[in-house]
Amino acid sequence: MKLxxxxxxxxxxxxxxxxxxxxxxxxxxxTEASGYGRQRGHTxxxxxxxxxxxxxxxxxxxxxxEDGDAEQLIDVVVKxxxxxxxxxxxxxxxxxxxxxxxxxxxxxxxxx
Amino acid sequence: xxxxxxxxxLISAALVxxxxxxxxxxxxxxxxxxxxxxxxxMSLISLGIVSVLxxxxxxxxxxxxxxxAGLLGNFDHIGLKGITVDTLTGGTEGIPVFAFALFQLMFxxxxxxxxxxxxxxxxxxSAWALFITLWVSVVYFPIAHxxxxxxxxxxxxxxxxxxxGTAVHINAGVGALAxxxxxxxxxxxxxxxxxxxxxxxxVLGAGxxxxxxxxxxxxxxxxxxxxxxxxxxxxxxxxxxAMLGWLIYERIRHGAFTTLGAASGxxxxxxxxxxxxxxxxxxxxxxxxxxxxxxxxxxVSLKFKLGYDDSLxxxxxxxxxGVIGTLLVGVLATGGVGGxxxxxxxxxxxxxxxxxxxxxxxxxxxxxxxTIGFRASEDDETSGVDMAYHAESxxxxxxxxxxPSGRSSVAAASQDETAAVAAKIKKVDA
Numbered sequence: 001m002k003l004x005x006x007x008x009x010x011x012x013x014x015x016x017x018x019x020x021x022x023x024x025x026x027x028x029x030x031t032e033a034s035g036y037g038r039q040r041g042h043t044x045x046x047x048x049x050x051x052x053x054x055x056x057x058x059x060x061x062x063x064x065x066e067d068g069d070a071e072q073l074i075d076v077v078v079k080x081x082x083x084x085x086x087x088x089x090x091x092x093x094x095x096x097x098x099x100x101x102x103x104x105x106x107x108x109x110x111x112x
Numbered sequence: 113x114x115x116x117x118x119x120x121x122l123i124s125a126a127l128v129x130x131x132x133x134x135x136x137x138x139x140x141x142x143x144x145x146x147x148x149x150x151x152x153x154m155s156l157i158s159l160g161i162v163s164v165l166x167x168x169x170x171x172x173x174x175x176x177x178x179x180x181a182g183l184l185g186n187f188d189h190i191g192l193k194g195i196t197v198d199t200l201t202g203g204t205e206g207i208p209v210f211a212f213a214l215f216q217l218m219f220x221x222x223x224x225x226x227x228x229x230x231x232x233x234x235x236x237x238s239a240w241a242l243f244i245t246l247w248v249s250v251v252y253f254p255i256a257h258x259x260x261x262x263x264x265x266x267x268x269x270x271x272x273x274x275x276x277g278t279a280v281h282i283n284a285g286v287g288a289l290a291x292x293x294x295x296x297x298x299x300x301x302x303x304x305x306x307x308x309x310x311x312x313x314x315v316l317g318a319g320x321x322x323x324x325x326x327x328x329x330x331x332x333x334x335x336x337x338x339x340x341x342x343x344x345x346x347x348x349x350x351x352x353x354a355m356l357g358w359l360i361y362e363r364i365r366h367g368a369f370t371t372l373g374a375a376s377g378x379x380x381x382x383x384x385x386x387x388x389x390x391x392x393x394x395x396x397x398x399x400x401x402x403x404x405x406x407x408x409x410x411x412v413s414l415k416f417k418l419g420y421d422d423s424l425x426x427x428x429x430x431x432x433x434g435v436i437g438t439l440l441v442g443v444l445a446t447g448g449v450g451g452x453x454x455x456x457x458x459x460x461x462x463x464x465x466x467x468x469x470x471x472x473x474x475x476x477x478x479x480x481x482x483t484i485g486f487r488a489s490e491d492d493e494t495s496g497v498d499m500a501y502h503a504e505s506x507x508x509x510x511x512x513x514x515x516p517s518g519r520s521s522v523a524a525a526s527q528d529e530t531a532a533v534a535a536k537i538k539k540v541d542a
Contacts, residue, residue, distance in 0.1 A: 044307065045366045047376060047412045047425060051305040 001096040001109060002070040006061045007033060008081040008089035013059050019080040023073060025063055026112065033060040039087035058089060064099055066109050113200055117335045118207045121215050124331025127324045128218035132159055132225050134320025138375070139229045141313030142424050144306060146496025147233040148506040154228035154240055161241060162221040162248055167192060170220060171213050173253040175261055182265030184254050207334065215331060220256065222328075223280045224248050229424030230288035234298050234493050237501040239486045243291065246476045251287060251469055255279050259461070271461035272445060272454070274343065274389020275332035277438040278465045281383045285431025286466045287473035288422065294477035295486050297421035299493055306423075311371050318375035322351060325382045332389065342390040347382065349394050350401030354381025357405025365409075373409065376429060380408035383433035388441035396444035404436045438462045 008016065013030065020028060034055040041054040065073050070093050077091050101111040136155035143151045162170070169190055176185030189195060192213065200206035224244035231240070258264040259271065259279040266278070273279060298306070308314060329347045333340035358377025359369045384404030385397055392400065412428035415421065422428065439462065442455030480486050487493075492500035499505065 045362075045368055045370055046307060046372055047370075048362070048366055048409070049413075049416065050366070051307055053305070 001099060001112070002065055002067055002093045003096045004063045004065060004070065004073055004077065004091065004093045006077045006081060006089065006091040007035065007058050008061065008077075008091075009083065009087065010057055010059045012081045012083070013061070016061060016077055016080040019076050020063065020073075023076050025065070025073070027063075029062045031060045031062075033058045037087065037090070056087070064096060064112055066112065114205045114207060114335070117205075117337075118211050120336035120340065121207050121211045121331060121334055124327035125211070125215040125218055127327025128215065128222065128331065129159075129324075131218070131321055131324035131328065132156070132222050134317050134324055135222065135225055136317070137313050138317025138321060138379070139232070139424050141310040141315075141317060142229070142308040142372075143232045144496075145309045145506060147498055148309060149502050149504055150237065150497040151228065151232055153237065153502060154231075155225040157237075157241055158221050158225040158244060161245055162224065163217060165245065165248060166213075166217045166220055170248070170253055171216070173249075174216065174220070174256045175213070178257075178261065178263035182258060182261075182263050182268060185257050185261060201334070212334065215334075216256075216260075219276060219280060219328070220248060220252055223252050223276075223284050224287075226280070226284035226430055227288040227291060227426060230292050230422045230426040231295055232298070232423035233497060234488055235295060235486055235497075236484070236488050237497070239480050239484055242484065243476060243480045243486070246479070247287060247473060250476065251472050252279070252283065255283055255465055255469065258465075266461050266464070269457055269460065270454075271457050272389070272391050272441050272449075273387045273438065273461060274391065275329045275386045277383075277387025277434045277441075278461050281386060281430040281434030282438065282462055282465050283469045285427050285429075285434055286469040288426040289420065289431065290470050290473035291477045291486075292420050292422055292427075294474060294481055297419075298423060299490065301421045302416060302419075308372060311375075314372060314375050318378050322378055322382060325351075325386075329386060329389065339390040342394075346388065346390070346392065346394060346397035347385055350385035350397040350404070351378050351381035353398045353401030354378060354384065354405030354408075357381075357402040358409040359405075361406045361409040376412070376425070377405040377409065380404045380429050380433045383430055384437035384440070387434070387437045388444070391441055391445040391447075391449065393446050396440075396446070399444065400437055400440050403440065404433050407436060408432050435462055 006016070034057050036054055036056055041052055041056055044051050044053055063073065074091055074093060081091070082088055098107060099111045100107050132155055136152040139155065140148050140151040169187065171192060172187050172189035173185045176187065176189050179186050195209045197208060197210065199209045201209055201212050224247055228240070256279045258266040259273050261267060271278070300306070325347055326344050330340040330344035333343060355374050355377040358373050358380060362373045363369050381401040381404055384400050388396070388400060408429050411432040412425040414428060415425070438458050439455065442458035443450050445454055477486060488497055488500060
């Protein structure tokens with residue numbers, strides 16, 4: 001199994017969710033994240049005092065998939081997340097040793 | 113008794129009362145999350161403390177008969193002694209003294225609360241309460257007597273201060289500056305980002321202030337007449353113009369029309385039009401507004417250059433706005449009043465209040481600091497004064513992590529409830 005993690009622009013979440021559903025993904029986890037890449041942060045002004053805000057809001061999406069689906073699923077996420085502008089984010093995958101469905105105790109791919 | 117005037121002044125008193133919670137929101141939104149409640153409480157507590165002091169001796173010291181030289185009232189009206197429902201201000205066409213006293217009480221409540229913004233995030237709540245108790249007694253009551261009691265020395269000098277440019281705004285601005293110099297900077301001043309945590313709250317507060325200010329300014333006519341109407345009109349014009357003045361300066365200087373700038377500009381305009389009252393015409397009000405908006409927008413940057421941490425710009429808005437309004441009315445006053453001699457009187461009013469307020473406020477802050485300590489401990493300041501002094505946090509971000517301690521019956525009841533719900537779920541599962 002693989003854990004696919006995508007850190008992307010928040011407003012792309014709906015497209016990504018729909019694309020994943022169309023692909024047949026049963027579940028995913030979404031967390032609000034903040035960070036920066038090459039685009040860095042932005043500047044805000046409060047009564048003339050300028051603050052550089054380094055961390056910009058992002059959405060972190062995590063999906064567990066079987067090994068065979070991983071590459072294709074990454075492509076689906078990347079396509080749905082892309083706007084072509086700087087700051088679109090990153091997608092990566094890491095191997096996962098085991099997964100258990102808490103309710104039934106099923107293990108491995110059966111738990112997905 | 114004049115019924116229309118009485119009704120108008122009573123309603124105005126209620127309007128001015130709303131300014132203190134409005135100010136609490138205005139300031140509360142500007143601080144960081146960890147001290148939002150403390151900021152609200154620093155204003156709210158004034159409604160409690162000053163109301164009590166007012167009936168004990170405040171009214172008497174401010175509006176009692178002069179003890180001599182126009183400096184202070186006597187103690188004849190302690191506990192509002194000698195005033196009945198039939199006691200009127202002025203002749204048979206006056207208003208009940210109770211209406212007047214209530215209206216004036218709201219000014220005494222608001223003025224110390226104005227200073228709280230300068231001390232955001234870093235003072236002990238008990239020390240603040242003690243400070244405003246002393247401050248309102250030794251600084252505000254005398255100065256209000258100078259300016260508004262008919263025997264007060266600034267009143268007799270002919271200083272125009274319709275609704276409190278000197279007694280309220282210059283006074284609070286200078287008092288705040290003195291207190292800041294005693295208390296010191298916030299940890300991380302000029303280094304850490306200290307962004308406002310909730311700008312919508314700031315706009316709500318500015319809105320309430322603007323609304324209440326019609327009572328503050330027009331109500332100061334103490335009569336439902338043309339003076340009140342012109343003052344209400346001027347208030348609106350100056351405030352709108354000041355908002356534009358601030359925003360235009362900001363757009364040129366910093367590249368954006370900020371929401372905080374709009375709210376701040378409005379308050380700067382309200383401050384600046386306060387002393388002039390109906391002494392200027394609407395065009396004069398417009399000028400006062402634009403100048404106050406643009407100049408205050410520049411003045412709020414001074415604290416970074418000069419290194420005093422006036423956290424929410426009480427000096428930059430109230431002192432600077434108050435001085436602009438107080439001096440400009442000397443030039444712009446209509447009816448042949450405006451001119452060099454009036455400008456001189458206005459300057460005497462502004463600078464005598466500044467000098468007295470600064471020196472006495474500094475001494476009072478030192479006394480508080482030397483006795484119970486003005487400043488919060490470094491730990492409390494870093495982790496947030498809300499927790500340290502109020503045992504609360506402003507926002508519940510997550511239900512995770514809280515559990516009833518069992519010290520109150522409510523907590524115990526909710527524990528029982530949780531157990532009952534858990535049992536029910538178990539049943540469904542089975």
